[in-house]
Amino acid sequence: MPGIIKERLFTPGPTPLLMEAQARTLTAANVHHRTEAFRKIMSETLSLLKYYYDTPNDVLIFASSGTGAMEGSVSNLLSPGERMLVGTAGKFGERWFGIAEAYGIEAVKVESPYGRPVNIEAMKQKLASEGPYRAVFIQATETSTAVMNDVRALGEAVKNYPETALVVDGITGLGTSDLRVNEWGLDILIGGSQKAVMIPPGLAFVSVSEKAWGLIAKSRLPHFYFDFSKERKNQAKGETAYTPATTLVIGLHAALEYIRKIGRENLIANAALLAEAARAAAQALGLKLFAESSPANAATAVCAPAGMDSGAIVKELRTRFGAVIANGQGSMKGQIFRLAHLGYYDMPDLFAFFAALEVSLLKLGHKVELGSSVRAAQDVYLRHAG
Amino acid sequence: MPGIIKERLFTPGPTPLLMEAQARTLTAANVHHRTEAFRKIMSETLSLLKYYYDTPNDVLIFASSGTGAMEGSVSNLLSPGERMLVGTAGKFGERWFGIAEAYGIEAVKVESPYGRPVNIEAMKQKLASEGPYRAVFIQATETSTAVMNDVRALGEAVKNYPETALVVDGITGLGTSDLRVNEWGLDILIGGSQKAVMIPPGLAFVSVSEKAWGLIAKSRLPHFYFDFSKERKNQAKGETAYTPATTLVIGLHAALEYIRKIGRENLIANAALLAEAARAAAQALGLKLFAESSPANAATAVCAPAGMDSGAIVKELRTRFGAVIANGQGSMKGQIFRLAHLGYYDMPDLFAFFAALEVSLLKLGHKVELGSSVRAAQDVYLRHAG
Numbered sequence: 001m002p003g004i005i006k007e008r009l010f011t012p013g014p015t016p017l018l019m020e021a022q023a024r025t026l027t028a029a030n031v032h033h034r035t036e037a038f039r040k041i042m043s044e045t046l047s048l049l050k051y052y053y054d055t056p057n058d059v060l061i062f063a064s065s066g067t068g069a070m071e072g073s074v075s076n077l078l079s080p081g082e083r084m085l086v087g088t089a090g091k092f093g094e095r096w097f098g099i100a101e102a103y104g105i106e107a108v109k110v111e112s113p114y115g116r117p118v119n120i121e122a123m124k125q126k127l128a129s130e131g132p133y134r135a136v137f138i139q140a141t142e143t144s145t146a147v148m149n150d151v152r153a154l155g156e157a158v159k160n161y162p163e164t165a166l167v168v169d170g171i172t173g174l175g176t177s178d179l180r181v182n183e184w185g186l187d188i189l190i191g192g193s194q195k196a197v198m199i200p201p202g203l204a205f206v207s208v209s210e211k212a213w214g215l216i217a218k219s220r221l222p223h224f225y226f227d228f229s230k231e232r233k234n235q236a237k238g239e240t241a242y243t244p245a246t247t248l249v250i251g252l253h254a255a256l257e258y259i260r261k262i263g264r265e266n267l268i269a270n271a272a273l274l275a276e277a278a279r280a281a282a283q284a285l286g287l288k289l290f291a292e293s294s295p296a297n298a299a300t301a302v303c304a305p306a307g308m309d310s311g312a313i314v315k316e317l318r319t320r321f322g323a324v325i326a327n328g329q330g331s332m333k334g335q336i337f338r339l340a341h342l343g344y345y346d347m348p349d350l351f352a353f354f355a356a357l358e359v360s361l362l363k364l365g366h367k368v369e370l371g372s373s374v375r376a377a378q379d380v381y382l383r384h385a386g
Numbered sequence: 387m388p389g390i391i392k393e394r395l396f397t398p399g400p401t402p403l404l405m406e407a408q409a410r411t412l413t414a415a416n417v418h419h420r421t422e423a424f425r426k427i428m429s430e431t432l433s434l435l436k437y438y439y440d441t442p443n444d445v446l447i448f449a450s451s452g453t454g455a456m457e458g459s460v461s462n463l464l465s466p467g468e469r470m471l472v473g474t475a476g477k478f479g480e481r482w483f484g485i486a487e488a489y490g491i492e493a494v495k496v497e498s499p500y501g502r503p504v505n506i507e508a509m510k511q512k513l514a515s516e517g518p519y520r521a522v523f524i525q526a527t528e529t530s531t532a533v534m535n536d537v538r539a540l541g542e543a544v545k546n547y548p549e550t551a552l553v554v555d556g557i558t559g560l561g562t563s564d565l566r567v568n569e570w571g572l573d574i575l576i577g578g579s580q581k582a583v584m585i586p587p588g589l590a591f592v593s594v595s596e597k598a599w600g601l602i603a604k605s606r607l608p609h610f611y612f613d614f615s616k617e618r619k620n621q622a623k624g625e626t627a628y629t630p631a632t633t634l635v636i637g638l639h640a641a642l643e644y645i646r647k648i649g650r651e652n653l654i655a656n657a658a659l660l661a662e663a664a665r666a667a668a669q670a671l672g673l674k675l676f677a678e679s680s681p682a683n684a685a686t687a688v689c690a691p692a693g694m695d696s697g698a699i700v701k702e703l704r705t706r707f708g709a710v711i712a713n714g715q716g717s718m719k720g721q722i723f724r725l726a727h728l729g730y731y732d733m734p735d736l737f738a739f740f741a742a743l744e745v746s747l748l749k750l751g752h753k754v755e756l757g758s759s760v761r762a763a764q765d766v767y768l769r770h771a772g
Contacts, residue, residue, distance in 0.1 A: 003656035004648065004732045019405075026412055262390065270389035320771070321734050346390045348707050348738035355737030355760050359767060370764045371757030374741050378756045381745060385706070 005322040010353055012143050012172055012299040012326060012340035018198035021254035025247040033246050039238030041253055046235060048256035049205055052197070052264060053174070053189060055181035059207045060231045061252075063245040066171040066192035067095065069204035072226030073135070073167045073188050074099045077212065079220040082134040083108060085126055087118035087154070091144035091329045092169060096137045103221050108133070114145050114332060115301075117294040120153045127157060127164070134215065135165045140173025140189075144329045146301035146338055147291045148177060155184035165212045171195055172298040175264070176271040176342045187212035196267060196298070196343040197259065199251040208232070267343075271297040274341035274350055277380040281354045284376035285361065285368060290336045298342040301328070303335060305366045310337040312364055313357075320363070321356035350377055391708040396739055398529050398558055398685040398712060398726035404584035407640035411633040419632050425624030427639055432621060434642035435591055438583070438650060439560070439575060441567035443593045446617045447638075449631040452557040452578035453481065455590035458612030459521070459553045459574050460485045463598070465606040468520040469494060471512055473504035473540070477530035477715045478555060482523045489607050494519070500531050500718060501687075503680040506539045513543060513550070520601065521551045526559025526575075530715045532687035532724055533677045534563060541570035551598045557581055558684040561650070562657040562728045573598035582653060582684070582729040583645065585637040594618070653729075657683040660727035660736055663766035667740045670762035671747065671754060676722045684728040687714070689721060691752045696723040698750055699743075706749070707742040736763055 009016050031038050042061075049059040062068055074096070078084060084105055086096045089112035100107035108130065110122045118138055127133065136158050140151050151168055158166040165187040170179055174189070175196025181189055186209070193203035208216070208228060216228055225242065234241050259267055278300040279289055290301035304310035310327055311334055317323040328336040339353065354373040362368045395402050417424050428447075435445040448454055460482070464470060470491055472482045475498035486493035494516065496508045504524055513519065522544050526537050537554055544552040551573040556565055560575070561582025567575055572595070579589035594602070594614060602614055611628065620627050645653055664686040665675055676687035690696035696713055697720055703709040714722040725739065740759040748754045 003652045003659065004730060006730070006732050006734070008734065266389045273389065322732065323734065344390060344392070346392050346708065348392070348394065348709065348742050351741030351760070352734035352738035355741070355764060356734050359764050359771075362768070371761030374737070374760045375757030378741060378745050382748070385745075 007322045007324065008349070008352070010323055010325045010339050012338055012342065013192065014194040014201055015196070015198060015340060015343040016345065017200065018255050018258055018344050020258060021199055021251040024254040025251040028247055028250045031246050031250065033240070033244050038246060041250060042235070042240070042244065043238035045249055045253040045256065048253065048260060051260055052256055053181055053191070053207050054264060055207050057181060057207045057209050058232055059205055060228060060235055061240070061244070061249065062204045062206070062226065062231070063202060063243070063248070064204045064226070065201060066169070066190055066204045068226055069190045069206050070095060070169060071099050072223060072228060073190065073206065074103060074105065075221045075223035075226060076216045076228045077135045077165055077167070077219050078103070078105050079134070079218065080104065083132070085110070085123060085133040085136045087120070087123050087136070087138040087149065089116055089118050089145060089147060089149070090114055090139070090142035092139050092142055093118070115147065115290050115292055117147050118149045120150050120157070123154060124157045127161060131161070131164070133164050135167055137167045138169070140168050140170040140177060140179055141296040141298050143172045143299060144332065145290060146296045146299040148173070148294045148296045150294070151179065151186065152184045155186055159185040162211070163215070165215050172296070172342055175259070175267050176296070176298040177268060181207055182209070193248060193252060196271070197252060198255045198344040199248060202245050202248045203252060268297070270346070271342050273380070273384055274345055274347070275300060277347070277350055277377040278339055278341060280376040280380050281350070281373035284373045285358065299338050299340040301336045301338045304337065305361070308364060308366065309334045313337050313360060316360040316364055317356055320360060323353055323356050347377070347381055393708045393710065394735070394738070396709055396711045396725050398724060398728065399578065400580040400587055401582070401584060401726060401729040402731065403586065404641050404644055404730050406644060407585055407637040410640040411637040414633055414636045417632050417636065419626070419630050424632060427636060428621070428626070428630065429624035431635055431639040431642065434639065434646060437646055438642055439567055439593050440650060441593050443567060443595050444618055445591055445593045446614060446621055447626070447630070447635065448590045448592070448612065448617070449588060449629070449634070450590045450612070451587060452555070452576055452590045454612055455576045455592050456481060456555060457485050458609065458614060459576065459592065460489060460491065461607045461609035461612060462602045462614045463521045463551055463553070463605050464489070464491050465520070465604065466490065469518070471496070471509060471519040471522045473506070473509050473522070473524040473535065475502055475504050475531060475533060475535070476500055476525070476528035478525050478528055479504070491607070501533065501676045501678055503533050504535045506536050506543070509540060510543045513547065517547070517550070519550050521553055523553045524555070526554050526556040526563060526565055527682040527684050529558045529685060530718065531676060532682045532685040534559070534680045534682045536680070537565065537572065538570045541572055545571040548597070549601070551601050558682070558728055561645070561653050562682070562684040564654060567593055568595070579634060579638060582657070583638060584641045584730040585634060588631050588634045589638060654683070656732070657728050659766070659770055660731055660733070661686060663733070663736055663763040664725055664727060666762040666766050667736070667759035670759045671744065685724050685726040687722045687724045690723065691747070694750060694752065695720045699723050699746060702746040702750055703742055706746060709739055709742050733763070733767055
């Protein structure tokens with residue numbers, strides 16, 4: 001049907017942009033990075049990132065996607081001949097192995113099937129009986145399956161190994177779940193700009209603990225661009241070793257000010273509320289959730305009805321209503337779709353999405369009671385709202 | 387509840403902005419209006435306005451709100467001692483009398499109660515028996531009551547009086563309803579920028595027929611800024627007599643390109659679909675529509691439930707969900723609320739609005755079957771959609 005169809009991102013990154021932050025970047029096109037003005041912005045942004053991370057640890061910014069920071073975490077911590085332990089339960093967990101292979105590092109795997117969280121007990125056993133490992137790697141939230149891992153339990157375990165760092169990919173976990181960097185011992189925590197911080201892709205963040213800095217000092221794997229120690233020295237002065245992505249940093253500054261205004265804990269509570277409402281809404285339509293337990297707050301993975309390709313749902317939502325969701329990745333493609341609610345999303349976004357999903361499923365031949373999933377989401381809102 | 391609440395305009399002006407058009411204005415801050423570059427933009431914009439108006443008549447742009455063009459229509463057409471005939475059924479119709487009074491012009495009134503359309507038969511009788519009138523004034527859509535007037539019937543009648551011009555306030559009617567400028571004899575048709583053309587306030591438009599130009603040539607009321615003849619000469623060259631609102635013109639150019647791309651008729655069909663869905667949704671909640679007949683496509687006026695102040699609904703929607711709707715004006719304040727769907731609105735906007743309205747009404751003590759109004763809107767969509 002012709003007419004107005006607005007594009008609305010419901011993908012787990014990129015996420016809807018905070019327009020105030022975008023507007024700020026537009027007036028900053030002439031900022032040069034080797035100036036006092038930019039050093040001030042950079043320093044303030046790093047302080048705001050510490051608020052966002054809720055940690056006094058160093059936090060560094062790289063002009064790269066999150067994967068760059070994942071690679072840097074390996075190449076800054078390990079040395080030839082050392083081993084790493086990886087807990088994986090999805091496509092992003094699998095990425096650690098590609099990095100390890102590129103650097104000739106042996107990566108020991110603890111793997112759960114897609115849709116389940118990583119088995120932390122199994123990781124603890126490996127740590128105790130098959131060590132030493134220089135570092136342990138895990139996703140806070142595995143975005144490909146929309147499952148949350150028990151990072152706290154893993155952190156408590158890794159704390160007992162003074163020569164082992166815990167590296168957490170918090171790219172979609174940050175700003176959507178409670179991650180206590182210092183209390184839980186998250187030595188390196190990785191974030192990305194196109195997620196809950198509501199700005200476009202192009203920046204990665206890492207927080208680095210004192211324990212991690214000690215291990216980094218001993219590492220002998222090659223790295224140049226992703227040199228955490230070099231950036232630590234530069235960023236302490238509001239500088240960067242190489243050219244920073246100035247407009248993204250300025251946008252990040254504005255977005256983090258917004259997050260500080262609404263409160264980091266409320267950003268997380270917002271994602272948790274939307275996630276609970278999304279699960280209730282999907283189930284009201286008779287759809288099965290892909291995560292059997294420990295669902296993520298960042299996104300919800302929903303199984304397509306039997307006999308229906310999830311790609312058809314993705315397409316129908318896009319062409320009819322401009323709503324963009326993510327298909328499954330790898331072997332999950334066609335089986336599931338993923339609806340995000342991390343960052344700049346609110347309840348009316350979710351109401352609109354599920355009303356559109358109902359119509360789309362109906363058009364694809366699924367039996368739908370119109371309005372029923374919206375009602376389920378409203379009920380969740382009413383249970384939590386004042 | 388803390389968290390993310392996005393502000394969403396559901397007001398009948400300003401309306402949601404087309405961000406592509408806004409982005410275009412940002413890069414144009416350095417354009418000077420007395421240049422070939424701006425003359426080209428201005429000329430193209432005037433051509434696009436003719437497409438939007440669907441007329442070969444002259445169309446002029448003024449840096450003013452729509453009221454300026456309403457005043458100009460009086461001051462360019464009439465002379466001292468001449469009379470005007472006004473059809474009114476709401477707050478915007480009443481504005482003509484303030485203008486007439488300011489210029490010492492006798493304005494004869496044909497008035498319908500709020501919520502009804504103007505009685506065109508009564509206007510025809512006045513034309514036939516109590517003339518002559520130099521001009522006849524009416525709203526295509528009376529925004530204060532969300533009622534559409536039968537401009538076509540009035541146009542057919544006024545055509546019979548060669549010394550009488552028909553002036554139509556199409557500020558919210560343009561882009562939301564079928565207005566056939568030449569076929570129906572709409573001698574002056576007024577538009578505004580913050581309506582269906584999706585840009586901010588600050589511009590008014592007028593189309594002027596050959597018949598109107600003939601009468602304008604004889605007019606002797608004072609005017610200087612709103613001088614239609616002077617602007618006709620200037621704008622034919624892509625210029626303006628006084629400084630134009632350059633960034634708004636550039637935004638208008640971009641927005642009209644978008645409208646040409648989706649099709650003017652589809653912009654109107656979009657508003658008509660949303661209006662039909664809005665009426666069905668409101669009625670599904672047991673709410674009474676304020677317009678007893680001839681509801682507008684631009685906005686829907688809904689009566690508050692008995693014993694409830696519509697201002698409470700406005701406030702609840704705003705604080706809970708960031709949804710901004712309009713209260714009633716004048717004596718309608720507290721009695722009705724007005725939900726707009728002109729310009730850059732789509733079905734998911736409406737789904738989100740009604741889900742939020744349901745929750746808000748429930749919180750205010752109205753009995754609501756959650757999801758029911760969303761379902762009614764979905765049903766309307768499904769009846770029309772392929």
